[in-house]
Amino acid sequence: MQLNEAKSRFIEGWGTLGSAWGVSRTMAQVHALLLIAPEALSADDIMEQLQISRGNVNLNVRALMDWGIVRKELRPGERREFFSAEKDIHKVATLILKERRKRELEPLMRVLGEISHVDSSADSSQEELNAFTTMVDSIEKFAGFADRAASTLIKADENWFLSNFMKLMRP
Amino acid sequence: MQLNEAKSRFIEGWGTLGSAWGVSRTMAQVHALLLIAPEALSADDIMEQLQISRGNVNLNVRALMDWGIVRKELRPGERREFFSAEKDIHKVATLILKERRKRELEPLMRVLGEISHVDSSADSSQEELNAFTTMVDSIEKFAGFADRAASTLIKADENWFLSNFMKLMRP
DNA sequence: TTGAATTTTCAATAAAAATTGAAAATAATA
């Protein structure tokens, strides 16, 4: 296969994966492009290679920087900005995990905490109330577990991750 | 807090979480509604409680059944169908993991496999080719790891999960 | 400063995704 075809396929595939995980396709594609670029790229490079507008590039590289997986690179004597992706895929996974935990797990836990105390009064049946609190409690427990798991992975360095986790995971 | 308010908040929160993970908000809300319902619900129940159309209910309960986390319940002497969600949240997580692995990890691995052999010929620089293959290889390794991890979790029963995994995760 | 290069913003537009609702299909009953 030609390198160019392989690149396109990678960018497309990464974009598709992104969509499935709630990341906009273009954002994932910009990320893919930067992942396989040997050097940092300018906004114009990205515009040209993905055939998207300047505003779109700007929006998406900034979002990727918010996730901590892309950084701006400034070159002496160059006014333009260049962008490069974190290449260590383990670090990428950790950064994404960290951010998703903050953005999704934390809000969920807050909501669960708020709704876990319900008045046993009035018009709702005991059965209804019980089904609700049982489910909320068990999701809260599970979310707590997921949160601790995420924290541990985030704190862990690569060696820990590889030596302990893979040992556990290999049947 | 009143039960009804708590329910609404749960349904809303679950819907928001769904969006972030690439699941349509309504699908997640139908799931939430069924999770906290003490009994199976009919299409009309769901229509009324979520204020959505019959077609929409049909579409989403079927999608939830495809994921294996909701099932149809038939009652003797009732022509209508009722729907209930898997209540064991650990099973729910396992079923979702299994399905996502099939839908996302497997296609990704296939693409990675296909593009990992690139002609070293012609117009592309050595640097470019190297950056590409290095990245594809490392993603392939990582995906392989994630795949094994997912398999193990899927095969594992709840006891294994709790006794081994939580021990590891609690600092 | 001034002006050119570059980035950012954001209202307008386009594209994609979700939703409706009614017709068609299906299934159960008499």
Place this chain on the structure above:
DNA sequence: TATTATTTTCAATTTTTATTGAAAATTCAA
């Protein structure tokens, strides 16, 4: 079989999300 209850489908519509592109803001060099 005909009737009725119920589910399914899908073209049309609405809603949401993504994208554009040009004006405004910013940054840097002279």
